[in-house]
Amino acid sequence: MSENWITIICNKKKKNRFSKISIGKSGKVFIDGELYDESNPRYRNFNIDVQSHGRINTGEETREMIESQKKAKRRETVIIKDIKDNEKTETTKVKF
Numbered sequence: 001m002s003e004n005w006i007t008i009i010c011n012k013k014k015k016n017r018f019s020k021i022s023i024g025k026s027g028k029v030f031i032d033g034e035l036y037d038e039s040n041p042r043y044r045n046f047n048i049d050v051q052s053h054g055r056i057n058t059g060e061e062t063r064e065m066i067e068s069q070k071k072a073k074r075r076e077t078v079i080i081k082d083i084k085d086n087e088k089t090e091t092t093k094v095k096f
Contacts, residue, residue, distance in 0.1 A: 023050060065094055072096040 006023040022030040027050045029036040036048055061080055068078045074096060081092040 061092060068094065069096055 003024045003026070004022045005025045008021040010017065010019050018031050020032055024030070029048050029050060031043070036043065038047070064080050068080065072078050077093055077095045079091065079093050081090065083090045
């Protein structure tokens with residue numbers, strides 16, 4: 001089983017650009033397969049901040065997505081969740 005949680009792949013490979021950024025389930029960040037170290041001069045002017053939250057998904061969002069899929073028209077974007085807090089804003093949108 002893969003330890004990656006999120007993987008971002010750049011389609012266009014340019015000189016001095018990263019081609020793949022991976023964030024593991026533990027919160028570690030890998031850039032082109034190497035562990036991100038902010039003291040590395042290769043990553044100057046590049047800042048990554050990974051926050052970990054203890055929120056557990058109870059499946060309510062998934063159920064709401066399935067119900068919205070039945071009602072939504074093709075190419076329609078539906079907002080499933082929209083939470084605004086003093087510290088953060090969280091929005092879940094799905095395009096059908």
